[in-house]
Amino acid sequence: MIRFEHVTKRYRGTAKPALDDVDFEVQRGEFVFLVGASGSGKSSCLRLILREDLPSEGRIVVLGRDTKSLSNRRTPYFRRHIGSVFQDFRLLPSKTVFQNVAFTLQVIGSSRAFVKQAVPEALELVGLAGMAKRMPHELSGGEQQRVAIARALVNRPQVLLADEPTGNLDPATSVDIMQLLARINASGTTILCATHEANFVDQMQRRVIELKHGQLVRDERHGGYGDRSGIKTLEPQVERGAAAVAALTAVLELQREVSGNATGAVPTPAREGAPASPAPAAEPTGSPQPSEPTAPTAPEPVPAAQDDPRPEPPTAAVPRPDVDVAELGMADRLGLRSNDDEVGPTS
Structure with missing residues (x-):
């Protein structure tokens, strides 16, 4: 062959x-x-x-x-x-499905009677019976390929x-x-x-x-x-460090905003259940006492935990209270959208 x-x-x-x-x-x-x-x-x-x-x-x-x-x-x-079928179909856009399939027979001079008999048989073979009057642009890609196969087979090639x-x-x-x-x-x-x-x-x-x-x-x-x-496959590429860089950037921004609130004029809310910051003492309402300059004294030693049941005061130079992440806009940055999520103090 x-x-x-x-x-x-x-x-x-x-x-x-x-x-x-x-x-x-x-x-x-x-x-x-x-x-x-x-x-x-x-x-x-x-x-x-x-x-x-x-x-x-x-x-x-x-x-x-x-x-x-x-x-x-x-x-x-x-x-x-020899019939041939190509990847790009190669249909005539201005002709119907019937005319596209019949074109091969018309070129070789087949009779009208044979064309009317052979074209419907070829369309039925490829599953396109009833679509003879459709235009190529009205068909899907698979249907267009079936028309191309019918055109290749209508002359009954070997x-x-x-x-x-x-x-x-x-x-x-x-x-x-x-x-x-x-x-x-x-x-x-x-x-x-x-x-x-x-x-x-x-x-x-x-x-x-x-x-x-x-x-x-x-x-x-x-x-x-x-x-x-020769067949290449697509594999997902891991972006190393992208998540870590994003998280670090968000933490640094949060620290800057917390530090600015702690040292500026706007007070930060105290933690619920924590002792409030000591308020400045009011002047006594009695006879005034002469003011004398006092020398700085060394801080008294903190008693051991077993001697004093009171909790130790925070030793950090700058207080770092909890910050409402939603108020600072950090919920979107860190992907925390739910109200059930809790964010602790950021170090």
């Missing part, structure tokens, strides 16, 4: 070949996944099969015809037996080439498209699908041909995706 015989493909202006001595064969009725990283040569293989390019070295035989010996005049007739058919679709729609391709293959159509969808390749367990830097590195029956080194 499709045979590559030591094929090498070089493009002008590039040092390395896009394909380097690639050799494989696809039998009639097979479903083959063509996998590999971007630039590995998957799309080059599909273009060579469609005869959009010719090999620099080697030989390619498709449907019993050597693509090198095929004339340009005979190429359109050769391509009638080979279907799919180049990243689920690349622009969401995961659920991608599953539907892959199941559709499996049903088409079960009807006898040979399918060669180039894809990066590792999960589908692993689940479907079909034949896998893997390319790497233009070379065929694996040809496995009932295989999986294989080398995933």
Whole structure:
């Protein structure tokens, strides 16, 4: 059906070949996944099969015809037996769904009777019966891809080439498209699908041909995706120290505001249950006593705790009473929004 015989493909202006001595064969009725990283040569293989390019070295035989010996005049007739589906759908925006699918048959000169019969059958096969009069912009991405598949199948080709058919679709729609391709293959159509969808390749367990830097590195029956080194995964990055810096900044701002309130004219509220600050003594109301200068005296020693049951007075130079975090605006800074949270004195 499709045979590559030591094929090498070089493009002008590039040092390395896009394909380097690639050799494989696809039998009639097979479903083959063509996998590999971007630039590995998957799309080059599909273009060579469609005869959009010719090999620099080697030989390619498709449907019993050597693509090198095929004339340009005979190429359109050769391509009638090969359907192709692309990632970007390539629908005609000014034509209806019916007209998009019928366009392929009209180009090759099919009769109106055959068009009226074949197009509804193709639309029913892909699950779009009843949408023939819709315009492409009225369809979802998955429905547009189904129209593209119907257009590729309406001429009943022997080979279907799919180049990243689920690349622009969401995961659920991608599953539907892959199941559709499996049903088409079960009807006898040979399918060669180039894809990066590792999960589908692993689940479907079909034949896998893997390319790497233009070379065929694996040809496995009932295989999986294989080398995933080219598939990068996103991992959450930990911002080290960001939370600590934010908390430290909030604490420093709180300390500055507390210190400003303690030393300024605005008094800070005393802690509930704590002894109030001593008020200045009032002058006695008796006969005035002569005022004599007194020398500073040393502070009396504080008696031991067992001798004096009274609590020790605070020894800090600047009193640091509790501060209402909500009043200072710290609730938003520290993320404390609930009324049930309590904040103690900040050191």
